[in-house]
Amino acid sequence: MWFANAKYVLGRVLHGIPIILAIVVVNFFLIRLAPGDAAQVLAGESGAATAEYMRQIREQFGLDQPLWLQFVNYMKNLLVFDLGFSFRHNREISELIMDRLGATALLMGTSMVLSIGFGILLGAIAAVRDRTLLSHVIMILAIVTYATPLFWVGLMLIIVFALNLGWFPTSGIATIGAPVDGFEYAIDVAHHLVLPAIALSFFYMALYTRLMRASMLETLGQDFIKTARAKGLSSSNIVFRHALRNAIIPVLTMAGVQVSAMLGGSVIIESVFGWPGLGLLAYEALFSRDLNLLLGIFFLSSILVVLTNAIVDVIYTLVDPRIRLNGGRHA
Amino acid sequence: MNASKPILDVRGLRTEFRKSRKTWFPVVNDVDFHVSAGETLAIVGESGCGKSMLAHSLLQLLPKRISRLAAGDIWLEGRNIAKLSEEQMRAVRGKDISMVFQEPMTSLNPLMKVGQQIAESIIEHEGCSHDEARRRSVALMDLVGIPEPAVRAGQYPFELSGGMRQRIVIAIALACRPKVLIADEPTTALDVTIQAQVLELIDRLKTEIGMGVILITHDLGVVAEWAQRVMVMYAGRKVEEADVETFFSGPKHPYSAALLASVPRPDAIINGGRVEPLTEITGTVPPMDQLGPGCSFADRCERSADICLAQQPQIEMLSNGARVACLRAGENA
Amino acid sequence: MLSNSAKPTLLRKILSTPTGAIGMALLTTVILLALFASVLFPEGPFEMVGAPFRPPFGEYLFGTDMLGRDIAAGIAYGARISLLVGAVATLVIVLLGTVVGGLAGYYGGWIDTAAMRVTEFFQTIPTFIGAIVIVAVLGPTLPNIIGAIAVVSWAPLARLVRAEVRSVKGREFVEACLSLGMGDMRILVVQILPNVLSTIVVAGSLMVATAILFEAGLSFLGLGDPNIMTWGFMIGAGRSAIRTAWWMVTIPGIAVLLTVLAINLIGDALNEALNPRAKR
Numbered sequence: 001m002w003f004a005n006a007k008y009v010l011g012r013v014l015h016g017i018p019i020i021l022a023i024v025v026v027n028f029f030l031i032r033l034a035p036g037d038a039a040q041v042l043a044g045e046s047g048a049a050t051a052e053y054m055r056q057i058r059e060q061f062g063l064d065q066p067l068w069l070q071f072v073n074y075m076k077n078l079l080v081f082d083l084g085f086s087f088r089h090n091r092e093i094s095e096l097i098m099d100r101l102g103a104t105a106l107l108m109g110t111s112m113v114l115s116i117g118f119g120i121l122l123g124a125i126a127a128v129r130d131r132t133l134l135s136h137v138i139m140i141l142a143i144v145t146y147a148t149p150l151f152w153v154g155l156m157l158i159i160v161f162a163l164n165l166g167w168f169p170t171s172g173i174a175t176i177g178a179p180v181d182g183f184e185y186a187i188d189v190a191h192h193l194v195l196p197a198i199a200l201s202f203f204y205m206a207l208y209t210r211l212m213r214a215s216m217l218e219t220l221g222q223d224f225i226k227t228a229r230a231k232g233l234s235s236s237n238i239v240f241r242h243a244l245r246n247a248i249i250p251v252l253t254m255a256g257v258q259v260s261a262m263l264g265g266s267v268i269i270e271s272v273f274g275w276p277g278l279g280l281l282a283y284e285a286l287f288s289r290d291l292n293l294l295l296g297i298f299f300l301s302s303i304l305v306v307l308t309n310a311i312v313d314v315i316y317t318l319v320d321p322r323i324r325l326n327g328g329r330h331a
Numbered sequence: 332m333n334a335s336k337p338i339l340d341v342r343g344l345r346t347e348f349r350k351s352r353k354t355w356f357p358v359v360n361d362v363d364f365h366v367s368a369g370e371t372l373a374i375v376g377e378s379g380c381g382k383s384m385l386a387h388s389l390l391q392l393l394p395k396r397i398s399r400l401a402a403g404d405i406w407l408e409g410r411n412i413a414k415l416s417e418e419q420m421r422a423v424r425g426k427d428i429s430m431v432f433q434e435p436m437t438s439l440n441p442l443m444k445v446g447q448q449i450a451e452s453i454i455e456h457e458g459c460s461h462d463e464a465r466r467r468s469v470a471l472m473d474l475v476g477i478p479e480p481a482v483r484a485g486q487y488p489f490e491l492s493g494g495m496r497q498r499i500v501i502a503i504a505l506a507c508r509p510k511v512l513i514a515d516e517p518t519t520a521l522d523v524t525i526q527a528q529v530l531e532l533i534d535r536l537k538t539e540i541g542m543g544v545i546l547i548t549h550d551l552g553v554v555a556e557w558a559q560r561v562m563v564m565y566a567g568r569k570v571e572e573a574d575v576e577t578f579f580s581g582p583k584h585p586y587s588a589a590l591l592a593s594v595p596r597p598d599a600i601i602n603g604g605r606v607e608p609l610t611e612i613t614g615t616v617p618p619m620d621q622l623g624p625g626c627s628f629a630d631r632c633e634r635s636a637d638i639c640l641a642q643q644p645q646i647e648m649l650s651n652g653a654r655v656a657c658l659r660a661g662e663n664a
Numbered sequence: 665m666l667s668n669s670a671k672p673t674l675l676r677k678i679l680s681t682p683t684g685a686i687g688m689a690l691l692t693t694v695i696l697l698a699l700f701a702s703v704l705f706p707e708g709p710f711e712m713v714g715a716p717f718r719p720p721f722g723e724y725l726f727g728t729d730m731l732g733r734d735i736a737a738g739i740a741y742g743a744r745i746s747l748l749v750g751a752v753a754t755l756v757i758v759l760l761g762t763v764v765g766g767l768a769g770y771y772g773g774w775i776d777t778a779a780m781r782v783t784e785f786f787q788t789i790p791t792f793i794g795a796i797v798i799v800a801v802l803g804p805t806l807p808n809i810i811g812a813i814a815v816v817s818w819a820p821l822a823r824l825v826r827a828e829v830r831s832v833k834g835r836e837f838v839e840a841c842l843s844l845g846m847g848d849m850r851i852l853v854v855q856i857l858p859n860v861l862s863t864i865v866v867a868g869s870l871m872v873a874t875a876i877l878f879e880a881g882l883s884f885l886g887l888g889d890p891n892i893m894t895w896g897f898m899i900g901a902g903r904s905a906i907r908t909a910w911w912m913v914t915i916p917g918i919a920v921l922l923t924v925l926a927i928n929l930i931g932d933a934l935n936e937a938l939n940p941r942a943k944r
Binding site: 016018019022023030031033143144146147148149150151152155156158159163257260261263264265267268271272282283286287289291294295297298301302305306309 | 787881885910914928
């Protein structure tokens with residue numbers, strides 16, 4: 001059983017490889033689609049590129065070689081995770097990205113837990129208390145939140161909770177000059193994390209709330225719930241032991257699909273809150289026209305999505321025995 | 332045939348559904364019946380006749396927001412369970428009265444091991460330990476004829492066949508040795524061979540446990556084979572009630588007669604071996620929120636007269652022992 | 665698209681639900697604002713009309729920004745871009761999604777396999793980052809922005825159309841057409857598509873909202889066309905003055921919110937009207 005499980009997960013990961021390859025191909029040709037000399041595009045248009053950097057770019061992309069050879073070289077570099085050099089930051093791109101990965105993972109992880117957790121909770125409440133004032137209030141809030149741009153939520157949170165009330169810092173991941181490790185540091189980071197995490201989770205929380213409510217209503221109408229009632233179980237027992245777990249499955253599926261969208265959202269939230277993750281790096285790259293760095297981030301975030309999807313699949317197998325035992329998804 | 336004192340005695344039961352904010356309409360109307368220990372009462376009728384509503388009413392399983400028990404008493408061994416609160420009713424469900432539903436494929440929680448689904452009921456009603464409950468659920472699975480019950484108990488519903496799942500549903504229903512078992516079309520979704528096995532199982536356990544069985548079905552063949560008494564429902568009302576022998580030797584209500592005529596009968600006893608052409612009952616059950624003052628079967632009835640449209644027929648006992656609600660039942664057909 | 669006789673009843677159905685009516689009212693307001701932007705604000709959105717940092721609900725309805733530009737004018741002209749991007753991007757998405765999904769669903773086989781691989785790719789890449797990369801490489805012009813949004817968003821629709829086409833294709837009337845010797849294209853366009861239309865309309869209406877949010881996000885990050893006033897750009901520009909002039913970011917954000925909300929509400933109402941089974 002354990003073996004079947006591992007095999008299934010491995011299969012899902014391997015499934016992602018052609019997709020990653022496709023992203024490499026797209027990255028490769030995207031640069032060449034850009035108007036003008038590829039080296040110029042890669043170096044940025046601000047003219048700050050030195051001849052040395054231009055030479056380095058030509059060498060890295062082998063721009064004077066035939067296209068197929070350029071591609072082969074590009075692939076070779078990617079295999080050893082050599083994404084090139086960022087002139088702006090004066091560092092290897094892979095290093096830069098690795099440095100920023102942790103902050104993004106922290107933000108995304110917190111937001112996912114928040115949005116899925118509260119989405120499931122609110123959606124379940126709205127379904128169990130269907131057609132009550134409480135459920136109407138939850139659903140109206142969800143519909144409005146679902147229409148709200150992420151960056152605007154972030155700015156509104158800054159105006160209210162950082163600038164007016166002064167409860168939270170406006171930006172950054174830690175107070176400058178504060179201790180850099182230990183418990184105090186963790187508290188400091190957590191304090192900085194509150195607003196960006198809430199801002200990023202808002203939209204997804206609304207999405208999961210709506211989905212969870214629909215799923216829960218459907219589950220509560222199913223035959224096995226009637227069986228559970230006919231057994232004489234209490235309604236809380238029915239909701240928690242029988243309905244909830246079944247109703248969560250579509251939400252988990254959606255959460256897996258939304259990982260890639262959430263990464264996009266984190267670019268926006270990180271640039272709003274100056275949260276030093278991949279998103280802020282992308283924003284900086286955008287401003288300095290550091291396209292090579294931008295493409296590196298795109299490449300890496302795609303890998304992140306593939307990996308996260310594999311993790312979601314593992315969680316899936318824990319929740320649904322039909323997948324664990326049959327090695328495939330069932331309706 | 333009627334054995335001892337009834338276990339379940341239902342008097343004047345009326346269940347209503349909400350039509351609008353203030354108005355309600357009956358889906359079960361003025362129904363009386365009783366079941367004794369060791370007896371099977373079949374409730375028959377077309378779909379929409381109210382038989383399933385009746386079954387759900389007994390356990391108060393209908394959604395409270397849109398339905399209500401408007402009148403009547405449900406005496407379970409001298410206790411009127413129609414008057415119980417939801418909390419008190421929970422102690423009755425699955426303990427004194429159990430129910431087996433139509434769809435074995437969907438009646439079990441897909442994400443819970445079947446043994447646990449049985450044990451849950453035992454723990455709820457008898458407060459025993461988990462180990463004890465687990466042991467008893469395996470014993471119950473053995474009782475309902477599941478091979479290797481200890482292994483099967485650790486499996487999920489999707490790993491079992493439809494017949495096996497229905498046996499699990501029956502094991503859940505029997506977990507606390509109920510006094511009354513309501514089987515709502517328990518075999519409709521199953522293969523013919525499995526059908527017979529499941530009904531035989533219910534019949535055997537009925538004797539072993541000494542419970543009364545209410546068998547809801549539209550299959551008169553099943554009724555002839557497994558029930559002792561029959562109750563025919565139409566548009567929420569009881570229209571005929573009789574011993575099986577009496578019923579099949581000549582149903583007195585025109586609706587019962589029509590039901591019987593529309594069923595292919597392999598059974599020779601029914602009509603002295605004479606094969607009659609199959610007939611269909613024309614029309615459909617009228618919507619329950621649009622019933623007139625008279626007999627609700629009148630507009631589909633071959634024998635209806637003017638009086639039938641004006642007056643609601645009452646249940647009357649005929650000379651052969653059948654109880655029939657038809658103004659013209661006394662006349663010769 | 666929809667037959668003439670169906671149109672008024674569909675509109676009435678949408679208006680009969682409270683959500684649909686609110687959505688229609690909001691959207692009509694935004695459309696009118698966009699249409700009459702140049703009448704209401706003939707000087708255009710970039711014109712400095714007064715003192716900078718005037719608070720709202722005074723001399724200027726929505727106040728002025730740091731350069732003394734009328735924020736109300738920006739809202740009106742921004743409405744044009746939001747609606748334009750939403751409509752055109754959705755049109756492209758629907759076209760791409762219907763063609764790919766339709767062919768994949770109808771023909772199956774290797775066409776289907778290939779199409780599904782491609783959609784899987786587009787569903788895996790982080791869509792917003794993808795759009796950023798495309799616009800950053802190709803340059804921030806309106807057609808590039810619309811194209812980028814469409815390219816990263818069409819895949820889910822293609823999957824939806826494929827699934828619908830497959831289920832319709834299995835029905836008897838399609839087999840009847842085949843036995844009559846009707847051509848594939850004719851069956852696909854004349855027989856199958858009309859049956860899939862309601863799904864496309866509902867999904868498409870929600871796409872409009874997503875596209876508007878996408879555009880706002882891009883221009884917020886500074887990837888908008890610099891010659892065009894958009895809501896996202898206004899919010900992005902207002903960030904630097906967030907401590908003093910809250911209205912500069914708040915008001916355009918509310919504009920985005922209400923527009924997207926209106927479209928979502930209409931989408932929900934459309935869904936209820938066209939797919940009654942999916943109700944709830």
